[in-house]
Amino acid sequence: MTCRLSVEVDLEYVLPAECDILLQIEVAATSEQRLAQSALTIWSDHPIAAVPGQDGIGQRSWVRAAGLFQARYRAEVAVDRAPVSLAGFGATPPRGLPGEVVAYLLPSRYCPSDRLEGFVRRRFAGLQGGAMAAALADWVAAELTYGATDTSGTTTALDTFASRTGVCRDYAHLLVSLARAAEIPARCVAAYAPGVDPPDFHAVAELWLDGAWRLVDATGMADAREIAGVVVGRDATDIAFMTVFGTAFLQRQQVRVTRRG
Incomplete structure (x- = not known):
């Protein structure tokens, strides 16, 4: 049976100095996971670089930022994974x-x-x-x-x-x-x-x-x-969702995962 999930992620950190950040928060597209929607929004003055995840599964995003760092992710995914013993x-x-x-x-x-x-x-x-x-x-x-x-x-x-x-x-x-x-x-x-x-x-x-x-x-x-x-x-x-090559202070972090039927 297919399980449909809604994923909502909101991140807000303060960076005292400009630094690089590695984000891993996007659902991977695989044979068992079909993405109907996947949108990552990052507020930064620098270009964002996407690279493959470990073993080619999923995606990592490189970000450079300073001051208030915000990221928002929204996804709708259908999981079709058979039960196993x-x-x-x-x-x-x-x-x-x-x-x-x-x-x-x-x-x-x-x-x-x-x-x-x-x-x-x-x-x-x-x-x-x-x-x-x-x-x-x-x-x-x-x-x-x-x-x-x-x-x-x-x-x-x-x-x-x-x-x-x-x-x-x-x-x-x-x-x-x-x-x-x-x-x-x-x-x-x-x-x-x-x-x-x-x-x-x-x-x-x-x-x-x-x-x-x-x-x-x-x-x-x-x-x-x-x-x-x-x-x-x-x-x-x-597999850390966020790796900071510098210093970051948490302001707000919210993760919501909801079944859609």
């Missing part, structure tokens, strides 16, 4: 992975998966492929408590593993790290979804199973059939 997928050995997938098997800044290999081997002994992926997703959902008290922009999957609490990016980082530790390629996805509480940019995971990427929201707040992906990457470093 992770447990039904087979395992792919590392040697059988496509070249472009191999990077997502390796540790990254916020996903030090090599530090979790021992835990995965002990806790999930005997599992592989989709059965392993399903068990990892269930474990993260059951073990973590959603909350922003013990998390920050520098929190890694190891920190989340120890604290057992976090926000959506922490859930995604931990699931991605555990999957990589289990020899399942995994990447983070910036996304929009209805029902996210509090309403905000959302982060989920994709696991490589049986020759394709499978979308998983370990927080349980969003159904994969209602998620509109923006960009993908190794971890939050790659």
Whole structure:
């Protein structure tokens, strides 16, 4: 069943000095996501440069600005993604992975998966492929408590593993790290979804199973059939909605995602 979503984003920051900004807030056009409307408006005295997102998915926008920086994004998207059961997928050995997938098997800044290999081997002994992926997703959902008290922009999957609490990016980082530790390629996805509480940019995971990427929201707040992906990457470093090469102070930020039937 097709899910139609309306996405509204308003950003307002103050930049003390002129600097470059990398924005990643536009819904990606893919075979599972059809854009009926997508309009990004940025107030800047400089030209805006659009470049492809990681792995050719989505679009990044380079902006240069100073003083009051404002951006507005509006989109109407139809998501047509079939439901999947992770447990039904087979395992792919590392040697059988496509070249472009191999990077997502390796540790990254916020996903030090090599530090979790021992835990995965002990806790999930005997599992592989989709059965392993399903068990990892269930474990993260059951073990973590959603909350922003013990998390920050520098929190890694190891920190989340120890604290057992976090926000959506922490859930995604931990699931991605555990999957990589289990020899399942995994990447983070910036996304929009209805029902996210509090309403905000959302982060989920994709696991490589049986020759394709499978979308998983370990927080349980969003159904994969209602998620509109923006960009993908190794971890939050790659998928941040806004990266400022300078200093910025938040004035106002609002994200609204609504089902349209």
